[in-house]
Amino acid sequence: MNPDLVGRNPKGQLESVRYEQINAMLLNEFLKEHHKGEEQDCKIQEQETTITELRSEIRSLAAMVNEPSVAIAAGERTIADWQRCCQRDYE
Numbered sequence: 001m002n003p004d005l006v007g008r009n010p011k012g013q014l015e016s017v018r019y020e021q022i023n024a025m026l027l028n029e030f031l032k033e034h035h036k037g038e039e040q041d042c043k044i045q046e047q048e049t050t051i052t053e054l055r056s057e058i059r060s061l062a063a064m065v066n067e068p069s070v071a072i073a074a075g076e077r078t079i080a081d082w083q084r085c086c087q088r089d090y091e
Contacts, residue, residue: 001023007016 005018005021005025006014007018009015
């Protein structure tokens with residue numbers, strides 16, 4: 001029994017139960033849980049959006065890595081370029 005629903009006499013003994021407050025307490029608890037659920041739904045939606053954005057970024061980066069001409073056009077060396085460069089240094 002919730003102590004807030006119990007009426008006590010001056011000696012501290014149980015005297016009555018406030019049944020009329022049970023509905024209000026249950027409604028309050030329901031509203032709190034409902035609000036938590038809505039917050040979780042928003043958080044899940046944000047996470048799904050972030051995951052979609054990250055997947056798109058990963059695809060773009062993977063395409064750049066797999067396309068040597070893009071790296072060369074950007075002034076970057078490909079792995080093959082670095083390997084040839086290093087082999088010349090040791091010959």
